Every structure is written in C-alpha cells, then in structure tokens.
Amino acid sequence: MAAHFVNISGGKDSTAVYLLALRRGRPFRAIMADTGHEHPVTLEYAAQLSERTGGPVVEMVRADFSAEIARKRRYVETVWREEGVPETTVERALAALVPTGIPMLDLCLWKGRFPSRKAQFCTEYLKERAVFDTCVGPALETGPVVQWLGVRRDESRNRAQAPFTQRVRFSDRHDMVLFRPLIHWSADNVFAFARAHGMPPNPLYLQGMGRVGCFPCINAGKVELAAIGRRHPWAIDRLLEYEAAVMAASKRGIATFFAADKTPQGAALVKKxxxxxxxxxxxxxxxxxxxxxxxxxxxxxxxxxxxxxxxxPGADAVFRWAKTARGGRQYDLLSWSDEGLSCSSQYGLCE
Ligand code: SF4
Incomplete structure (x- = not known):
C-alpha cells in the first residue's frame, strides 16, 4: 500500500490539502520544511493543525548545510588564495563561513549569494530536497508514495499547466505520485473549505500578506513588503543581518536579499x-x-x-521604497491594491 505524505507550508492551500486528506480517513504523514525564515506565527499555525483537527502532528524537517560550508571554507583557504584573492577578503569570508543553524542563511552563506527569481535555489534546497531526503526518499525504499500538494492552477503562470496527478519513476526505488487535489480550486474555495472545517486562516493573511511562507520571500511584492515593514520591523533587521553575513562570505563582497532591480533606482542603475x-x-x-x-x-x-x-539597494532601501507610491517619489498612505506574487515551486512548497 502506498504511503501518503501531505506537504505543509502553514499557508491556506496546504491547510486545505491537510483537511482533505483527513476527510479521506486513511493514515498520512504531514511534513513541513522549516527554512528558519518563517514568521513564528506560521510555525505555530502549522502546529495547531493537529491540535484543532485531531489529525497527524506536522513533522518539521530542516536542511543542514554544515558540510557544504565546511567544504566552502576549504575552497576559500586554498583556491581563493591560489587565485590571489586579497587576504583581507579571504579572512573576512572565513570568519563569516560558520554554520548558524538557520537553513536559509546557511544556504546563502554556502552559495555566497541570495537566491533570485532566475536562480531560485532556495525552494529546491530548503524545501523540496529537505522533504525528500528526510521523509519521502526513505519511504520510497519500502513502497510507493503519494505526495499531496497544495497547488492551484490559478496561482501563477508557472502553475497554470500543473497536472492533477503525475507519476515520477526512479530506477532504484518505488514510484512516487504527485497528487494536486486543489488544482481547479480558487483561493476563495480554499479559505471557505478551511472555514467550513473550523480552521481559521493563518493570521498573517489578515495583516496584508499574500503568501505566508518565508518572511519575506525573495519574490515578495511591494504591498506585502509595506505591510511587513509597518507591522514587523524586526524582519527588516533580520534581513540586514543576513545581508551583512552573506556579503562577508562572498568573494565580491556584494549581496542583497532582493533583486538588484527591485526598486526603480536599482532598475535604473542596472540599465545604466x-x-x-x-x-x-x-x-x-x-x-x-x-x-x-x-x-x-x-x-x-x-x-x-x-x-x-x-x-x-539593500533590504532597508527596498522597505523604504515599499512605503512609497508614484515610482518611489511619494509616500503612499492610501494605495493598498493587491500585487501578484509568484513563487515557482510546482510542489506548492513556497506558499
Ligand atoms: S518562499 Fe520564496 S524565499 Fe522561501 S523558499 Fe520559496 S521562493 Fe525561496
């Protein structure tokens, strides 16, 4: 018999999938990849799924990049020095290349950069691999696996063609089926379904967040960043600390959490x-x-x-821009229109 896994993110879609799996009445495991970069409320919300419904406890998994960071240190000590990288840069990087236990930060220290829309390695390393390596992969050694995913087609262009079910074959293990039961659901359907089952939404949705995965996501839109800056200024300080650490670990000494062209000033500089x-x-x-x-x-x-x-522009400049309107020339006190956000994980792990 296949083992069933439900991927949890602490967001609305994975909550609905969890409730659907419960309705089905057969055993399943609920897994969440903790990136160390979520809002505490999201972790708390995921923990409450079991308490409120009597369903399985959400198991937390965390990626560990200690080995990769140790390898990078050896590379810096040898190859950077052979390449003639200035000793101050080498020493600075070696001081920064120490595992922190925060998967998101450790991944970026190892890579010497932050992920971007084009190089969105965070989803793969922090979520997909973490879930696969610790739970799904070992289960595939003994039998087939069905992974329940909270993906909806109307979320983004990236997910518009996502299939309802998808079989993944391995040469050395059993097959895995990716099951996306919400594929035709709208966001309203998802919230209504959870409400009907006595599960309120993650409180962050009520504070202007479009998505509630990483806090914030590298792809967060202006409206969401404005809400974070207003309500959770500690999140800006945290990003500034990340930026300083990753900058120190990078050979070029540059690292910004958000894309360089996130703000109009940054975009103009890129063009120039x-x-x-x-x-x-x-x-x-x-x-x-x-x-x-x-x-x-x-x-x-x-x-x-x-x-x-x-x-x-570092994170502080991006958050300052998020408070403005008219291309960053005015502070925006009135406009709170929604802005499309898109994470590209077909697994729905980035909600
Ligand atoms: S939520 Fe955003 S920052 Fe977090 S892993 Fe997904 S794409 Fe990366």
Whole structure:
C-alpha cells in the first residue's frame, strides 16, 4: 500500500490539502520544511493543525548545510588564495563561513549569494530536497508514495499547466505520485473549505500578506513588503543581518536579499551599467562584431566589474521604497491594491 505524505507550508492551500486528506480517513504523514525564515506565527499555525483537527502532528524537517560550508571554507583557504584573492577578503569570508543553524542563511552563506527569481535555489534546497531526503526518499525504499500538494492552477503562470496527478519513476526505488487535489480550486474555495472545517486562516493573511511562507520571500511584492515593514520591523533587521553575513562570505563582497532591480533606482542603475558595459566594450574593441561571442564575453566581464563597484539597494532601501507610491517619489498612505506574487515551486512548497 502506498504511503501518503501531505506537504505543509502553514499557508491556506496546504491547510486545505491537510483537511482533505483527513476527510479521506486513511493514515498520512504531514511534513513541513522549516527554512528558519518563517514568521513564528506560521510555525505555530502549522502546529495547531493537529491540535484543532485531531489529525497527524506536522513533522518539521530542516536542511543542514554544515558540510557544504565546511567544504566552502576549504575552497576559500586554498583556491581563493591560489587565485590571489586579497587576504583581507579571504579572512573576512572565513570568519563569516560558520554554520548558524538557520537553513536559509546557511544556504546563502554556502552559495555566497541570495537566491533570485532566475536562480531560485532556495525552494529546491530548503524545501523540496529537505522533504525528500528526510521523509519521502526513505519511504520510497519500502513502497510507493503519494505526495499531496497544495497547488492551484490559478496561482501563477508557472502553475497554470500543473497536472492533477503525475507519476515520477526512479530506477532504484518505488514510484512516487504527485497528487494536486486543489488544482481547479480558487483561493476563495480554499479559505471557505478551511472555514467550513473550523480552521481559521493563518493570521498573517489578515495583516496584508499574500503568501505566508518565508518572511519575506525573495519574490515578495511591494504591498506585502509595506505591510511587513509597518507591522514587523524586526524582519527588516533580520534581513540586514543576513545581508551583512552573506556579503562577508562572498568573494565580491556584494549581496542583497532582493533583486538588484527591485526598486526603480536599482532598475535604473542596472540599465545604466548595462549600457556602459556595451559602450566600454565597443570603445576598447572597435573591431569586434557586437553579435559575436567574444564581444558578449567582454561585455559581461566589464558589466561584472561595474556591478562590483556599484552601490546596490539593500533590504532597508527596498522597505523604504515599499512605503512609497508614484515610482518611489511619494509616500503612499492610501494605495493598498493587491500585487501578484509568484513563487515557482510546482510542489506548492513556497506558499
Ligand atoms: S518562499 Fe520564496 S524565499 Fe522561501 S523558499 Fe520559496 S521562493 Fe525561496
């Protein structure tokens, strides 16, 4: 018989999936990957699922990057020094490369950067792998597994084509079936279903949060950031601490939690530096074809140097911008329209 696992995030969709699995009346395990970067309320809410419903206790799993950080230290000590990286940079990185036990921060220390929309490695390492390595993978050694996922098609373009069920085959283990019972549900359906089963929403939804996974998510929108800045200023301090640590661990000495072009000023700077890199490449290599690979390589090298010297908006600047309207020129006291947020996990682990 297949073992059933319900992935929990502390958000509305995984709550509905948990309640659906309970209604089915057969045993299942509920698993949540704790990134160390959730709001405490979200962890508390996940714990209450069992208390309020009598269902299974939500098991917490945490990724551990101690081994990766130890490997990175050895790399810094040897390869960076061989490459001629300044000793102050090496010493700074070695001082920063110490596991903190906070999976999100340790992952970024190891990588020497924060995840981004294009390189969203956080979902994979902090959630998908953590759940698979500790629970689902071992279960697949003894029999098939069904993973219940809180994915809805109307959430984002990324999930618009997600199938209802999906079989995943392994050469050395049993099959796994990904089951997405909410695929045709709307957000209203999900909230109403939970309400009908006596489960109130995670309180963070009532405070203007669109999603309640990481606090905040790297992809958080302006409205949500404004709400966080207003109600939970400690979250900004936490990000500033992360930024200082990851900056110290990175060879370039740059690291911002949010994308460099999150604010209008950052976006303008990105454009300016891109234009400058092209102009400098043309000036230095007038004979190179702008469409050629050589030109592109040189342009990228120059852009990288320019980016190293630029001043990028840190988390504090992003939160200041979130309080403004009209392209960041005015403080916005009135506008609270919703803004689309999108995490791309097809597993629905990033709610
Ligand atoms: S919620 Fe956002 S920051 Fe957290 S793992 Fe998912 S994509 Fe990354």
């Amino acid at each position: 530096l891109k234009r400058r890199a092209i102009a400098e490449t043309q000036g230095a290599h007038p004979d190179l074809d702008p469409e050629s690979k050589e030109f592109d390589r040189e342009r990228r090298r120059r852009l990288s140097d320019l980016c190293n010297d630029a001043e990028w």
